[in-house]
Amino acid sequence: MAAVGEAPGSAVRVGCIGAGRMARGVLGGLIISGKVPAQNISVSAPSDSNLHYFRVLMEIASAITPQQVIVSMAAGLSLRTLEKLVPDGVRILRMCPNLPCVIQEGSVVFSRGSCAGQQEADMLKGLLSVCGMCEEVPESYIDIHTGLSGSGVAYVYLFAEALTEGAVxxxxxxxxxxxxxAQTLLGAAKMILETGEHPAKLRYDVCTPGGTTIHGLHELEKGGLKATVMNAVEAATKRAKELDQQ
Structure with a gap:
């Protein structure tokens, strides 16, 4: 959770509730880029690791004013839920980053609340562009992004582990x-981004009749890899939606 406001001299000031790896990655990118001076960033980390985001936001609600912009990174908490916890007129945006933001190669999506306009969207996108890819999307996509990219990083690590152990x-x-x-995954990802081709087309290009790749792919298909990954994205997305309901 972050609050963004204007400091003297038109410099942006950022306050963040939580000091985990994701917060360090996002805030570190802002500092490295020079977009926000280190002295303009404040971070608060609750001592109770089980403290819920609801309670934290409620604790600061009385200090929030329409001059500030609230940016939420809390998984599963909808804009509608967040807006119930702050005074009327407060501008809220909801964002979903992933772990590679730590090395400025992340994927970030965000959506605006009812009081946030184009100016706030442009400001947030400008700040977060240093973290990697950053796009504004309908809020209904945010939980999907959690399942696809936020949790998806772990799926990729698992696949990298399996590739490594297969070679061992x-x-x-x-x-x-x-x-x-790691280099194989990096190169494959760059080809998708730089060529704009569908992954299925690129996969087809690697396969030669009777070659090594098609034999390997056959084993993956027998193991139900594609269906299993699709189920993982679905399960993580559903869990993100459940968090807001709770």
């Missing part, structure tokens, strides 16, 4: 296979 099984040292697996 065949006789390659772990340190070497881990680097090759």
């Amino acid at each position: 099984k065949m006789g390659m040292p772990s340190a070497v296979s881990s680097r090759i697996a």
